[in-house]
Amino acid sequence: MNNIKVSFSIKDLENLTGIKAHTIRIWEKRYNLLSPDRSDTNIRNYSISSFQKLLNISYLNNNGLKISKIANLKEEEIPIKVREMASRGKVEDHAINALKMSMLNFDQVLFYNTYNNLLEYKSFNQIFYSVFLPLLNEIGLLWQTNTITPAHEHFISVLIKQKILINIERLQSLEPKPVSNTYVLFLPDHEIHDIGLLYLNYELRSKGKHTIFLGESVPMESLTDFFDFFDDITFVSYFTIYPEEENITPYLQQFSDLLLNKENSKLLLLGQKLSNYSENDLPKNISLYNSIENLVKEL
Structure with missing residues:
Protein backbone atom coordinates (compact mmCIF):
# COMPACT_ATOMS: atom_id res chain seq x y z
CA MET A 1 0.00 0.00 0.00
CA ASN A 2 1.34 3.47 -0.93
CA ASN A 3 1.78 5.73 2.11
CA ILE A 4 1.35 8.97 0.18
CA LYS A 5 0.25 11.94 2.24
CA VAL A 6 -3.36 12.61 1.33
CA SER A 7 -4.59 14.63 4.30
CA PHE A 8 -3.32 18.07 5.34
CA GLY A 18 2.43 30.62 1.91
CA ILE A 19 -1.22 31.63 2.46
CA LYS A 20 -2.02 32.43 6.08
CA ALA A 21 -4.44 30.09 7.86
CA HIS A 22 -6.63 33.10 8.68
CA THR A 23 -6.89 33.93 4.96
CA ILE A 24 -7.72 30.32 4.08
CA ARG A 25 -10.58 30.37 6.61
CA ILE A 26 -11.93 33.64 5.16
CA TRP A 27 -11.81 32.22 1.62
CA GLU A 28 -13.71 29.15 2.80
CA LYS A 29 -16.37 31.11 4.65
CA ARG A 30 -16.84 34.04 2.28
CA TYR A 31 -16.25 32.40 -1.10
CA ASN A 32 -16.74 28.67 -0.41
CA LEU A 33 -13.49 27.94 -2.25
CA THR A 41 -13.29 17.86 17.51
CA ASN A 42 -13.96 20.20 14.53
CA ILE A 43 -10.36 20.17 13.25
CA ARG A 44 -10.09 20.86 9.51
CA ASN A 45 -8.53 18.20 7.26
CA TYR A 46 -7.85 18.91 3.59
CA SER A 47 -7.48 16.43 0.75
CA ILE A 48 -4.71 16.41 -1.85
CA SER A 49 -7.18 17.85 -4.37
CA SER A 50 -7.93 20.73 -1.97
CA PHE A 51 -4.20 21.37 -1.65
CA GLN A 52 -3.78 21.40 -5.42
CA LYS A 53 -6.77 23.71 -5.80
CA LEU A 54 -5.34 26.11 -3.20
CA LEU A 55 -1.98 26.15 -5.04
CA ASN A 56 -3.84 27.12 -8.22
CA ILE A 57 -5.90 29.77 -6.42
CA SER A 58 -2.73 31.19 -4.87
CA TYR A 59 -1.04 31.31 -8.27
CA LEU A 60 -3.94 33.17 -9.88
CA ASN A 61 -4.27 35.58 -6.97
CA ASN A 62 -0.52 36.32 -6.90
CA ASN A 63 -0.69 37.09 -10.60
CA GLY A 64 -3.37 39.75 -10.28
CA LEU A 65 -6.70 37.91 -10.36
CA LYS A 66 -8.99 39.02 -7.52
CA ILE A 67 -10.22 36.33 -5.20
CA SER A 68 -13.84 37.28 -5.96
CA LYS A 69 -13.19 36.60 -9.67
CA ILE A 70 -11.54 33.25 -8.88
CA ALA A 71 -14.54 32.28 -6.75
CA ASN A 72 -16.82 32.78 -9.77
CA LEU A 73 -14.83 30.29 -11.86
CA LYS A 74 -16.14 26.75 -12.18
CA GLU A 75 -14.02 24.05 -10.57
CA GLU A 76 -12.69 22.79 -13.91
CA GLU A 77 -11.93 26.31 -15.14
CA ILE A 78 -9.38 27.07 -12.42
CA PRO A 79 -6.52 24.82 -13.71
CA ILE A 80 -7.28 25.96 -17.28
CA LYS A 81 -6.90 29.58 -16.19
CA VAL A 82 -3.63 28.71 -14.45
CA ARG A 83 -2.23 27.14 -17.63
CA GLU A 84 -3.29 30.16 -19.68
CA MET A 85 -1.66 32.57 -17.24
CA ALA A 86 1.50 30.46 -16.93
CA SER A 87 1.91 30.30 -20.71
CA ARG A 88 2.14 34.08 -20.98
CA GLY A 89 3.37 35.01 -17.53
CA LYS A 90 5.85 33.92 -14.91
CA VAL A 91 6.33 30.20 -15.47
CA GLU A 92 8.58 29.79 -12.43
CA ASP A 93 5.78 30.01 -9.84
CA HIS A 94 3.68 27.48 -11.72
CA VAL A 109 6.66 11.72 -14.26
CA LEU A 110 5.32 15.10 -13.12
CA PHE A 111 8.86 16.17 -12.19
CA TYR A 112 10.27 15.22 -15.61
CA ASN A 113 7.37 16.78 -17.52
CA THR A 114 7.68 20.03 -15.56
CA TYR A 115 11.45 20.13 -16.09
CA ASN A 116 11.17 19.41 -19.81
CA ASN A 117 8.53 22.14 -20.19
CA LEU A 118 10.89 24.60 -18.49
CA LEU A 119 13.67 23.67 -20.93
CA GLU A 120 11.55 25.09 -23.72
CA TYR A 121 11.91 28.56 -22.16
CA LYS A 122 15.06 28.45 -20.07
CA SER A 123 18.63 27.15 -19.96
CA PHE A 124 19.65 24.70 -17.26
CA ASN A 125 21.38 27.33 -15.11
CA GLN A 126 18.32 29.61 -15.36
CA ILE A 127 16.14 26.72 -14.16
CA PHE A 128 18.48 26.08 -11.26
CA TYR A 129 18.47 29.70 -10.04
CA SER A 130 14.82 30.58 -10.69
CA VAL A 131 13.10 27.25 -9.86
CA PHE A 132 15.32 24.69 -8.11
CA LEU A 133 16.94 27.06 -5.58
CA PRO A 134 13.64 28.67 -4.44
CA LEU A 135 12.08 25.21 -4.25
CA LEU A 136 14.94 23.85 -2.14
CA ASN A 137 14.71 26.83 0.21
CA GLU A 138 11.00 26.16 0.68
CA ILE A 139 11.61 22.45 1.20
CA GLY A 140 14.06 23.23 4.01
CA LEU A 141 11.35 25.20 5.81
CA LEU A 142 8.71 22.53 5.16
CA TRP A 143 10.97 19.85 6.61
CA GLN A 144 11.70 21.96 9.71
CA THR A 145 7.97 22.45 10.34
CA ASN A 146 7.20 18.72 9.88
CA THR A 147 4.97 19.45 6.88
CA ILE A 148 6.96 16.95 4.83
CA THR A 149 9.03 13.93 5.81
CA PRO A 150 12.72 13.29 5.10
CA ALA A 151 11.54 10.87 2.40
CA HIS A 152 9.91 13.75 0.50
CA GLU A 153 13.09 15.82 0.78
CA HIS A 154 15.31 12.97 -0.41
CA PHE A 155 12.97 12.16 -3.30
CA ILE A 156 13.02 15.65 -4.82
CA SER A 157 16.70 16.21 -3.99
CA VAL A 158 17.77 13.08 -5.86
CA LEU A 159 15.78 14.11 -8.95
CA ILE A 160 17.41 17.56 -8.93
CA LYS A 161 20.85 15.99 -8.45
CA GLN A 162 20.24 13.79 -11.47
CA LYS A 163 19.68 16.87 -13.63
CA ILE A 164 22.84 18.52 -12.34
CA LEU A 165 24.86 15.35 -12.94
CA ILE A 166 23.53 15.00 -16.48
CA ASN A 167 24.65 18.54 -17.26
CA ILE A 168 28.06 17.98 -15.64
CA GLU A 169 28.48 14.81 -17.70
CA ARG A 170 28.09 16.86 -20.88
CA LEU A 171 31.08 18.98 -19.81
CA GLN A 172 33.42 16.18 -18.69
CA SER A 173 35.05 15.74 -22.09
CA LEU A 174 36.05 19.41 -22.24
CA GLU A 175 39.70 20.05 -21.44
CA PRO A 176 40.33 22.73 -18.78
CA LYS A 177 41.83 26.02 -19.90
CA PRO A 178 45.66 25.85 -20.13
CA VAL A 179 46.21 28.31 -17.26
CA SER A 180 43.91 27.05 -14.56
CA ASN A 181 44.26 26.33 -10.89
CA THR A 182 42.61 23.25 -9.40
CA TYR A 183 39.32 23.50 -7.54
CA VAL A 184 38.74 20.78 -4.95
CA LEU A 185 35.08 20.63 -3.94
CA PHE A 186 34.26 18.83 -0.70
CA LEU A 187 31.88 18.78 2.27
CA PRO A 188 33.17 18.54 5.85
CA ASP A 189 32.70 15.52 8.08
CA HIS A 190 29.03 14.54 8.56
CA GLU A 191 27.78 17.07 5.99
CA ILE A 192 25.70 15.36 3.26
CA HIS A 193 23.79 18.23 1.59
CA ASP A 194 25.70 18.39 -1.68
CA ILE A 195 23.30 19.93 -4.24
CA GLY A 196 24.84 23.40 -3.99
CA LEU A 197 28.34 21.97 -4.29
CA LEU A 198 27.34 19.82 -7.26
CA TYR A 199 25.93 22.85 -9.03
CA LEU A 200 29.13 24.81 -8.34
CA ASN A 201 31.05 21.97 -9.96
CA TYR A 202 28.86 22.40 -13.03
CA GLU A 203 29.51 26.17 -13.14
CA LEU A 204 33.26 25.72 -12.72
CA ARG A 205 33.44 23.07 -15.43
CA SER A 206 31.36 25.21 -17.80
CA LYS A 207 33.94 28.00 -17.34
CA GLY A 208 36.80 25.70 -18.25
CA LYS A 209 38.12 25.23 -14.71
CA ASP A 231 50.58 23.55 -6.81
CA ASP A 232 47.68 25.99 -7.03
CA ILE A 233 44.61 24.72 -5.15
CA THR A 234 41.33 26.41 -4.33
CA PHE A 235 39.22 24.40 -1.90
CA VAL A 236 35.46 24.95 -2.06
CA SER A 237 33.00 23.85 0.62
CA TYR A 238 29.40 24.27 1.73
CA PHE A 239 28.33 24.32 5.40
CA THR A 240 24.60 23.54 5.60
CA ILE A 241 24.22 21.50 8.82
CA TYR A 242 27.82 20.80 9.86
CA PRO A 243 30.16 21.76 11.43
CA GLU A 244 28.03 22.59 14.47
CA GLU A 245 28.03 26.22 15.55
CA GLU A 246 30.58 25.87 18.33
CA ASN A 247 32.94 23.87 16.09
CA ILE A 248 33.06 26.20 13.07
CA THR A 249 35.83 28.51 14.30
CA PRO A 250 38.10 25.64 15.49
CA TYR A 251 37.45 23.78 12.22
CA LEU A 252 38.44 26.77 10.09
CA GLN A 253 41.52 27.49 12.17
CA GLN A 254 42.64 23.87 11.87
CA PHE A 255 41.93 23.97 8.13
CA SER A 256 44.02 27.12 7.79
CA LEU A 274 28.03 30.72 8.09
CA SER A 275 25.26 33.34 8.00
CA ASN A 276 26.51 34.97 11.22
CA TYR A 277 30.12 35.15 10.09
CA SER A 278 31.96 37.93 8.30
CA GLU A 279 35.31 37.68 6.54
CA ASN A 280 36.86 39.60 9.44
CA ASP A 281 36.13 36.56 11.63
CA LEU A 282 37.96 34.19 9.31
CA PRO A 283 41.59 33.13 9.04
CA LYS A 284 43.67 34.40 6.14
CA ASN A 285 42.98 32.97 2.65
CA ILE A 286 39.37 32.04 3.48
CA SER A 287 36.62 33.86 1.55
CA LEU A 288 32.93 33.80 2.38
CA TYR A 289 30.05 34.07 -0.11
CA ASN A 290 26.37 34.57 0.66
CA SER A 291 25.14 32.93 -2.54
CA ILE A 292 26.22 30.66 -5.37
CA GLU A 293 25.55 33.48 -7.83
CA ASN A 294 27.97 35.83 -6.09
CA LEU A 295 30.72 33.23 -6.06
CA VAL A 296 30.18 32.38 -9.72
CA LYS A 297 30.42 36.07 -10.69
CA GLU A 298 33.96 36.19 -9.35
CA LEU A 299 35.18 33.08 -11.16
Missing part, protein backbone atom coordinates in the same frame (compact mmCIF):
# COMPACT_ATOMS: atom_id res chain seq x y z
CA SER A 9 -3.97 20.33 8.30
CA ILE A 10 -4.61 24.02 7.77
CA LYS A 11 -1.08 24.64 9.12
CA ASP A 12 0.29 22.29 6.45
CA LEU A 13 -1.51 24.32 3.78
CA GLU A 14 -0.14 27.55 5.22
CA ASN A 15 3.41 26.16 5.09
CA LEU A 16 3.02 24.67 1.61
CA THR A 17 1.32 27.61 -0.10
CA LEU A 34 -12.55 24.91 -0.14
CA SER A 35 -14.63 22.33 1.70
CA PRO A 36 -12.47 20.56 4.29
CA ASP A 37 -13.51 17.48 6.20
CA ARG A 38 -13.78 18.00 9.93
CA SER A 39 -12.84 15.70 12.77
CA ASP A 40 -15.05 14.97 15.76
CA ALA A 95 6.67 25.15 -12.06
CA ILE A 96 7.49 25.37 -8.34
CA ASN A 97 3.89 24.47 -7.48
CA ALA A 98 4.00 21.51 -9.87
CA LEU A 99 7.28 20.30 -8.34
CA LYS A 100 5.75 20.51 -4.86
CA MET A 101 2.94 18.26 -6.07
CA SER A 102 5.51 15.93 -7.57
CA MET A 103 7.32 15.76 -4.22
CA LEU A 104 4.20 15.16 -2.14
CA ASN A 105 2.95 12.40 -4.45
CA PHE A 106 6.39 10.93 -5.18
CA ASP A 107 5.48 11.53 -8.82
CA GLN A 108 8.60 11.28 -11.02
CA HIS A 210 39.88 22.08 -13.56
CA THR A 211 37.73 20.55 -10.80
CA ILE A 212 37.91 17.56 -8.50
CA PHE A 213 34.58 16.79 -6.86
CA LEU A 214 34.87 14.78 -3.64
CA GLY A 215 31.34 15.18 -2.33
CA GLU A 216 30.06 14.56 1.16
CA SER A 217 31.74 14.02 4.53
CA VAL A 218 35.43 14.34 3.61
CA PRO A 219 38.01 14.14 6.44
CA MET A 220 40.15 17.27 6.46
CA GLU A 221 43.42 15.35 6.75
CA SER A 222 42.82 13.53 3.45
CA LEU A 223 42.89 16.84 1.56
CA THR A 224 46.63 17.20 2.11
CA ASP A 225 47.21 14.51 -0.55
CA PHE A 226 46.37 16.99 -3.32
CA PHE A 227 49.53 19.00 -2.70
CA ASP A 228 51.50 16.02 -4.05
CA PHE A 229 49.81 16.58 -7.43
CA PHE A 230 48.89 20.26 -7.74
CA ASP A 257 46.94 25.66 9.74
CA LEU A 258 46.89 22.38 7.84
CA LEU A 259 46.00 23.39 4.28
CA LEU A 260 46.30 27.13 3.74
CA ASN A 261 49.93 27.65 4.72
CA LYS A 262 51.02 27.39 1.11
CA GLU A 263 51.19 30.52 -1.04
CA ASN A 264 48.61 29.53 -3.67
CA SER A 265 46.05 27.71 -1.54
CA LYS A 266 42.73 29.18 -0.40
CA LEU A 267 39.25 28.17 0.73
CA LEU A 268 35.91 29.45 -0.62
CA LEU A 269 32.91 28.93 1.66
CA LEU A 270 29.13 29.04 1.38
CA GLY A 271 26.21 27.82 3.45
CA GLN A 272 23.60 28.85 5.98
CA LYS A 273 25.79 27.75 8.89
